[in-house]
Amino acid sequence: MNSSSPPLQNEGVAAAFACFPALARAGLLEIRQLIYEVAETEGVGPIEETLKWGQPAYLTSQRKSGTSLRLGVPKSGGYALYVHCQTTLISDARTAFGDAFTYEGNRAVLFNAQTSISDTPLALLIASALTYHRRNKKGPR
Structure with missing residues (x-):
């Protein structure tokens, strides 16, 4: 990852990150940076x-x-990237990436402290989410 993400400017978001366990916070901040990139x-x-x-x-x-x-911390531990459960994003990811991710239903991909984000196709999943309505005429926001 080359560029840096903007500083946290929303106090609520900053407080949420501060409450995450340290290992999860590091991974979630890495995903945050990837979202901006x-x-x-x-x-x-x-x-x-x-x-x-x-x-x-x-x-x-x-x-x-x-x-x-x-971005959040599931009850099972680790950390997660959540998408709108009524989209096809997770089923599309399962089809395209198979077991590259651990999935939680149709709403999340899960990570643990050992996960190297750069070793996953996460950027492609994020791109699919950020362009979801461009590619699909209808769908929830």
Whole structure:
């Protein structure tokens, strides 16, 4: 990853990151950086960073471009990238990437402290989310 992500400016998001366990926080910050890098590469416009359901959430500010991504810590431990469960993103990832990820239903990919984000096709999954509505005429935001 070459560029750096912007500093945390939303106090709620900063507080959420501060509450994550250290190992999970490091992985989630790495995913956050990747989200910003992919957004720039894909030309989806500015990314809005906010809280959804108490978790850091990322979405394009251009309507009808992409669907939101959330970062969090699942009850099973580790950390996760969550997508809107009514999209086809996770089923598409299963088809395209097989066992490159550990999945939680149709809503998340899971990681543990040993996961090297750079060794996964995560950038492709993030790009699919950030361009979801461009590629699919209908779908939840």
